Amino acid sequence: xxxxxxxxxxxxxxxxxxxxxxxxxxxxxxxxxxxxxxxxxxxxxxxxxxxxxxxxxxxxxxxxxxxxxxxxxxxxxxxxxxxxxxxxxxxxxxxxxxxxxxxxxxxxxxxxxxxxxxxxxxxxxxxxxxxxxxxxxxxxxxxxxxxxxxxxxxxxxxxxxxxxxxxxxxxxxxxxxxxx
Amino acid sequence: xxxxxxxxxxxxxxxxxxxxxxxxxxxxxxxxxxxxxxxxxxxxxxxxxxxxxxxxxxxxxxxxxxxxxxxxxxxxxxxxxxxxxxxxxxxxxxxxxxxxxxxxxxxxxxxxxxxxxxxxxxxxxxxxxxxxxxxxxxxxxxxxxxxxxxxxxxxxxxxxxxxxxxxxxxxxxxxxxxxx
Numbered sequence: 001x002x003x004x005x006x007x008x009x010x011x012x013x014x015x016x017x018x019x020x021x022x023x024x025x026x027x028x029x030x031x032x033x034x035x036x037x038x039x040x041x042x043x044x045x046x047x048x049x050x051x052x053x054x055x056x057x058x059x060x061x062x063x064x065x066x067x068x069x070x071x072x073x074x075x076x077x078x079x080x081x082x083x084x085x086x087x088x089x090x091x092x093x094x095x096x097x098x099x100x101x102x103x104x105x106x107x108x109x110x111x112x113x114x115x116x117x118x119x120x121x122x123x124x125x126x127x128x129x130x131x132x133x134x135x136x137x138x139x140x141x142x143x144x145x146x147x148x149x150x151x152x153x154x155x156x157x158x159x160x161x162x163x164x165x166x167x168x169x170x171x172x173x174x175x176x177x178x179x180x
Numbered sequence: 181x182x183x184x185x186x187x188x189x190x191x192x193x194x195x196x197x198x199x200x201x202x203x204x205x206x207x208x209x210x211x212x213x214x215x216x217x218x219x220x221x222x223x224x225x226x227x228x229x230x231x232x233x234x235x236x237x238x239x240x241x242x243x244x245x246x247x248x249x250x251x252x253x254x255x256x257x258x259x260x261x262x263x264x265x266x267x268x269x270x271x272x273x274x275x276x277x278x279x280x281x282x283x284x285x286x287x288x289x290x291x292x293x294x295x296x297x298x299x300x301x302x303x304x305x306x307x308x309x310x311x312x313x314x315x316x317x318x319x320x321x322x323x324x325x326x327x328x329x330x331x332x333x334x335x336x337x338x339x340x341x342x343x344x345x346x347x348x349x350x351x352x353x354x355x356x357x358x359x360x
Contacts, residue, residue: 004342008208012335015203022198023328028188128345139346142339146352148203149332155192156325159318162184165308166319172326175355 004138006114012141013106017099019148020047025095032091036157036177043151047094048086049079050147054101056081058140059108065123065133066112073124109137153177184318186294192321193286197279199328200227205275212271216337216357223331227274228266229259230327234281236261238320239288245303245313246292253304289317333357 024032024043035042041049061074086094112118119134156172167173204212204223215222221229241254266274292298299314336352347353 004339005208005210008210011207012211015207018202019199022202023195027191027195028185030185030188031192125345128348131344131346135342135344135346138339138342138344139350142336142343142346142350142352145332145336146350149329149336149352149355152325152329152332156322156329159184159322162315162318163322164311164315164318165305166311166315166322168308170319170322170326171357172322172329175329177351 004119004134006119006137009137009141010106010109012144013102016050016144016148017095017102020050020098020151021095023151025092031155031158034154034158036154040177041150041154043154044086044091044094045082046147046151046154047091047098048082048089050144051094051098051101052081052085053077053143054098054105055085058136058143059105061123061136062109062112062133065121065136066118068123070122070124070130073126076126149175184299184314186299186317189317189321190286190289192324193282196230196324196328197275197282200230200278200331201275203331205272211335211338214334214338216334220357221330221334223334224266224271224274225262226327226331226334227271227278228262228269230324231274231278231281232261232265233257233323234278234285235265238316239285241303241316242289242292242313245301245316246298248303250302250304250310253306256306329355 024047032043035045056075057077064072064074089097114133119132119137121133122130123133123136125131153172153175156170160167160173163170163173204227212223215225236255237257244252244254269277294313299312299317301313302310303313303316305311333352333355336350340347340353343350343353
């Protein structure tokens with residue numbers, strides 16, 4: 001396992017919009033607009049959630065760490081915030097919006113011109129208490145991966161019956177849904 | 181959950197090479213060449229396994245179903261076959277090779293000109309016994325998703341320490357590794 005490395009984090013964050021675009025754009029809605037049952041999310045919902053995170057979570061919190069340190073607690077993240085974000089939009093619109101929002105976030109990150117010592121600066125998370133800027137940025141990239149993991153699971157779920165006995169060999173169908 | 185639909189299956193299978201390309205090409209090797217410890221696979225290994233599957237698993241088995249039905253059992257799949265496949269190659273080479281192999285597979289699939297009644301044809305799997313062509317094709321697409329799920333998990337694992345307390349909120353880090 002590696003320590004946090006800012007350029008590795010940026011390399012990953014940069015690729016996520018194109019990855020989701022390649023996976024999801026123009027795919028039949030049977031894959032993109034169905035969920036895992038009940039109140040769970042579809043791939044469409046996940047993209048909206050990622051946009052909402054760009055606006056309210058990662059860069060805004062990084063700024064709070066740099067300006068206020070531990071003295072100002074981050075705003076709690078609204079896990080239903082994506083509902084407003086996606087209302088009346090198509091998946092193609094959301095994919096475009098996510099690409100634009102991520103690109104703006106990365107521009108803002110570069111403009112912060114973070115030095116190694118900045119990464120150790122501390123902020124206050126509403127649930128975790130004291131956290132570091134380094135942890136926040138690492139979590140941003142791992143959050144992309146959590147939702148890629150989730151989207152692949154949501155989509156595979158649609159074929160749970162269709163695959164018949166192969167379900168025993170398909171790990172994604174054994175995943176208990178840790179990343180809602 | 182939906183029944184198997186051939187055009188939905190093809191839509192998904194068509195996108196996987198570009199998805200992996202967007203996610204992995206030119207990414208630092210810290211993401212692509214590390215595994216989850218011990219004898220587990222890296223993202224690099226997974227791409228090699230997908231190539232090996234194109235050559236030996238999906239289309240070859242579909243042909244066996246169509247030619248021999250239940251009378252000929254599929255060759256067992258070699259889960260270590262990818263080791264020879266990737267020896268001495270770069271990830272960029274494997275991504276190119278996977279794109280080519282998948283494109284050839286999809287061309288072969290179209291050339292089979294499958295009709296709805298063909299999808300109910302039966303073959304014999306070495307572990308499951310009687311299976312249908314429909315199940316085989318659905319499993320092919322869900323197998324792509326299982327490995328996208330796995331790659332996102334392998335990559336997130338590299339930041340398990342770096343994310344600090346956020347690990348509690350990152351579902352991918354709770355995944356027990358069903359898709360080795």
